[in-house]
Amino acid sequence: MNRLSFWIPLAIFVAFVGLAAYQLTQPKDDFVASTMIGKSIPDFDLRPAVEERPGLSIANLKDGKPKLLNIWASWCVPCISEAPYLEALRRQGAEIVSVAIRDRPADVERFLGNYGNPYSRIGADDLSEVQFGIGSSGVPETFVVNGNGVITYQHIGDIRAEHVPILLQKLAEARQ
Amino acid sequence: MIAELGLAALWIAAALAVLQLIGGALAQRDPGGELAKLVRPAAIVQGLLAAFAFLMLLYLFAVTDLSVKLVATNSHSAKPMVFKLAGAWGNHEGSMLLWVTVMSMAGALIALVERRLPERTILATLAAQAFVGIGFYAFILLSSNPFERLPQPALEGNGLNPLLQDIGLAFHPPTLYFGYVGLSVAFSFAVGALLTRQVNPDFARVMRPWVLGAWIFLTLGITAGSYWAYYELGWGGWWFWDPVENASLMPWLAATALLHSVSVLAARDALRAWTIMLGVVAFSMSMLGTFLVRSGILTSVHAFAVDPERGTFILVLLALYIGGALLLFALRAGTVAEGERFSVTSREGALVFNNVMLSAILGIVLLGTLYPLLTEAFDVRVSVGPPYFNPVGAIFAIPMLMVMAIGPLMRWRNDRFDRIKLPVWIVFAIMAAVFLLVLVLGSYGWLPILGLAASIGLAVGSFLPLRGRNLLRVPTATWGMVIAHFGIAVALFGMASESAFSEEHLAAVDVGESTKVGPWTIVLDDVAPVAGPNWTAIEGRLSAQYDGGTAIELRPQSRNFWAPPQETTESELATRWNGQLYAVIGNQSGDGRWQLRLWWKPFVTFIWYGGVLVALGGLLALIGRLRTDLKRRFAKARSIERRSSGEAE
Numbered sequence: 001m002n003r004l005s006f007w008i009p010l011a012i013f014v015a016f017v018g019l020a021a022y023q024l025t026q027p028k029d030d031f032v033a034s035t036m037i038g039k040s041i042p043d044f045d046l047r048p049a050v051e052e053r054p055g056l057s058i059a060n061l062k063d064g065k066p067k068l069l070n071i072w073a074s075w076c077v078p079c080i081s082e083a084p085y086l087e088a089l090r091r092q093g094a095e096i097v098s099v100a101i102r103d104r105p106a107d108v109e110r111f112l113g114n115y116g117n118p119y120s121r122i123g124a125d126d127l128s129e130v131q132f133g134i135g136s137s138g139v140p141e142t143f144v145v146n147g148n149g150v151i152t153y154q155h156i157g158d159i160r161a162e163h164v165p166i167l168l169q170k171l172a173e174a175r176q
Numbered sequence: 177m178i179a180e181l182g183l184a185a186l187w188i189a190a191a192l193a194v195l196q197l198i199g200g201a202l203a204q205r206d207p208g209g210e211l212a213k214l215v216r217p218a219a220i221v222q223g224l225l226a227a228f229a230f231l232m233l234l235y236l237f238a239v240t241d242l243s244v245k246l247v248a249t250n251s252h253s254a255k256p257m258v259f260k261l262a263g264a265w266g267n268h269e270g271s272m273l274l275w276v277t278v279m280s281m282a283g284a285l286i287a288l289v290e291r292r293l294p295e296r297t298i299l300a301t302l303a304a305q306a307f308v309g310i311g312f313y314a315f316i317l318l319s320s321n322p323f324e325r326l327p328q329p330a331l332e333g334n335g336l337n338p339l340l341q342d343i344g345l346a347f348h349p350p351t352l353y354f355g356y357v358g359l360s361v362a363f364s365f366a367v368g369a370l371l372t373r374q375v376n377p378d379f380a381r382v383m384r385p386w387v388l389g390a391w392i393f394l395t396l397g398i399t400a401g402s403y404w405a406y407y408e409l410g411w412g413g414w415w416f417w418d419p420v421e422n423a424s425l426m427p428w429l430a431a432t433a434l435l436h437s438v439s440v441l442a443a444r445d446a447l448r449a450w451t452i453m454l455g456v457v458a459f460s461m462s463m464l465g466t467f468l469v470r471s472g473i474l475t476s477v478h479a480f481a482v483d484p485e486r487g488t489f490i491l492v493l494l495a496l497y498i499g500g501a502l503l504l505f506a507l508r509a510g511t512v513a514e515g516e517r518f519s520v521t522s523r524e525g526a527l528v529f530n531n532v533m534l535s536a537i538l539g540i541v542l543l544g545t546l547y548p549l550l551t552e553a554f555d556v557r558v559s560v561g562p563p564y565f566n567p568v569g570a571i572f573a574i575p576m577l578m579v580m581a582i583g584p585l586m587r588w589r590n591d592r593f594d595r596i597k598l599p600v601w602i603v604f605a606i607m608a609a610v611f612l613l614v615l616v617l618g619s620y621g622w623l624p625i626l627g628l629a630a631s632i633g634l635a636v637g638s639f640l641p642l643r644g645r646n647l648l649r650v651p652t653a654t655w656g657m658v659i660a661h662f663g664i665a666v667a668l669f670g671m672a673s674e675s676a677f678s679e680e681h682l683a684a685v686d687v688g689e690s691t692k693v694g695p696w697t698i699v700l701d702d703v704a705p706v707a708g709p710n711w712t713a714i715e716g717r718l719s720a721q722y723d724g725g726t727a728i729e730l731r732p733q734s735r736n737f738w739a740p741p742q743e744t745t746e747s748e749l750a751t752r753w754n755g756q757l758y759a760v761i762g763n764q765s766g767d768g769r770w771q772l773r774l775w776w777k778p779f780v781t782f783i784w785y786g787g788v789l790v791a792l793g794g795l796l797a798l799i800g801r802l803r804t805d806l807k808r809r810f811a812k813a814r815s816i817e818r819r820s821s822g823e824a825e
Binding site for chain 1: 449453456457460464467471473487488491494495498499502503505506509510546549550552553
């Protein structure tokens with residue numbers, strides 16, 4: 001070993017400390033962005049989660065009309081807080097379809113009875129297949145899907161008042 | 177009062193560590209000075225005080241003193257006593273105190289008994305040990321005081337994570353900590369030897385028991401941790417390449433390499449700079465692991481209370497210790513005289529090969545663990561898992577295992593391949609035969625087949641060093657090597673067979689219905705609620721028959737803890753000599769049937785039997801080395817005595 005090679009461990013170590021120090025100063029972002037943005041949603045066909053609304057399949061997302069696709073569950077607390085804003089979006093002309101994750105029909109019905117039903121379709125995703133297929137890692141999440149089944153925008157977390165105009169605008173962009 | 181006593185003892189211990197550092201450093205100029213005489217006593221008293229502080233913390237947990245914040249947040253009066261005590265170190269503050277306690281007691285032990293090295297080197301070592309200790313004292317006293325009081329005593333404690341309420345886990349972190357601390361001692365010796373330029377076989381002999389001891393604890397810790405993850409998480413896997421698991425594996429890899437290179441240094445006075453380097457790296461890996469786990473910089477299945485501020489503190493300590501040691505290494509290693517030379521075909525040659533392979537595997541695990549951190553800096557999120565670690569690690573592990581089977585047959589310094597031709601061909605013929613046999617019998621992955629072949633070959637090869645020797649006169653340390661190598665073969669056999677032959681079955685069954693997995697027939701007899709001291713559970717009562725034999729009852733549970741509320745699955749295992757049936761009960765589905773997850777894992781237990789054998793081998797080696805050291809010490813004392821009495825006549 002020559003003398004220079006004795007410095008290699010130190011160099012590697014300094015690089016590590018630099019990287020770790022940089023990462024420690026970065027805010028920890030717990031949201032995982034979907035890698036599916038800009039891509040077509042894979043084929044799926046979900047049975048209805050409740051009797052009063054039809055289920056959801058890929059065909060419904062390829063009917064030419066852009067939609068919001070809401071991923072939610074009756075057991076999800078933030079889903080309760082976003083319910084009024086979903087309702088607001090629906091009143092302002094957005095068509096909202098949804099996927100209920102790992103849920104029971106009775107619970108879904110009770111949730112819709114308590115907090116309103118802004119959805120035109122609700123598919124039951126008992127194994128999170130569709131959820132993972134579109135690159136969603138949690139509930140609630142809301143996707144903008146254009147008329148051809150392509151995801152154009154992802155909103156992670158509950159929808160708050162300030163997100164309503166953003167989602168409407170993204171929906172309008174998806175129409176073009 | 178008790179808490180204040182503990183805190184006071186800790187402050188005084190910290191002050192003594194400062195004295196120990198200054199004294200040891202000044203003694204480098206003036207080894208006979210007044211301060212130099214204080215270093216050993218300071219180390220001893222420091223160890224006693226830290227132990228006292230830790231005992232005080234244990235007492236506070238034993239009586240559930242809810243006016244102490246740490247007790248209130250981590251314990252509960254309704255908890256069983258053993259978990260109350262385990263709660264003392266099952267959290268950040270307590271575990272740091274445990275670390276510093278064990279470390280300062282190790283320092284005390286060195287100060288008390290170690291007289292084989294030049295006094296300057298020992299004092300430099302104790303100074304290095306104090307330097308490391310001061311950082312931990314500062315960390316505890318300034319930012320993680322375990323004795324902090326609450327302004328108002330809490331009415332009831334906040335419990336302990338129910339996942340952690342497990343006897344195996346209660347003793348898993350301390351085991352790893354003993355290992356880490358042992359490596360910190362090896363690190364201090366390496367720094368001491370570098371500072372005084374005393375890198376020689378004596379240094380290696382003094383350092384070796386610490387490395388061996390650390391390695392035994394790390395082996396046991398990893399084995400226990402892996403078994404814990406296996407039966408407690410209920411996912412059926414035994415190793416997930418999770419950052420926290422890697423954090424414990426990396427020091428083990430470095431310690432394994434160090435163990436072998438220190439033996440070369442002790443026996444042959446070769447590999448001087450390399451041994452020093454490994455001494456620094458092994459402890460770096462312990463610190464790095466602690467940093468990764470505690471800072472929360474990587475996402476892991478092991479939920480620790482993470483805190484970026486603590487992460488920063490550990491990073492600063494890491495930079496000081498390891499950066500300092502590596503800088504010292506870069507400056508000094510060139511001035512350490514080169515050791516003895518040896519030829520490629522020699523025992524040293526085989527050990528160097530093993531060292532390079534182990535270091536390569538270490539590098540691979542390190543890269544895989546840190547890679548997400550690197551890509552995240554460029555806003556790409558990745559998760560590195562088995563598809564990377566398994567095949568890339570195997571590239572280096574398989575050749576290493578082959579050399580491991582034949583290396584111990586070689587002589588030191590220089591050997592001819594012709595001499596050991598026969599056993600080498602036997603070992604390789606066995607490997608090839610097993611490889612072909614498994615290949616023909618079924619369609620399994622390449623890695624498990626290679627693993628099976630290597631394990632059988634190694635199992636045979638590990639006993640070859642005993643060939644033609646009187647077994648009663650084989651040194652204990654050699655027995656240790658044989659058993660440790662055999663243990664690796666056993667563990668590898670378990671891993672390969674688990675991954676090749678496991679069968680999994682996910683079933684939804686009604687009470688009274690039966691289902692099959694592998695050779696087992698399982699009937700769900702009943703599902704009933706049961707209650708424990710701090711939980712309630714749904715318990716499945718299964719009767720399992722192996723190949724039509726007598727039925728064994730299994731009772732997997734889905735448990736709900738109420739302090740604090742949390743749900744866990746308690747898997748149940750039926751262990752046979754040739755494998756384990758692993759049963760997990762899930763929720764009731766809409767139609768009233770119960771979800772059962774069943775695995776048949778042939779020879780999976782060999783993984784942990786192997787781990788225990790490896791540790792046992794380490795223990796035998798340690799006993800053998802310590803006995804030789806003691807004998808040498810007595811012989812020396814006797815010869816001095818004889819000489820002085822001869823002079824008197």
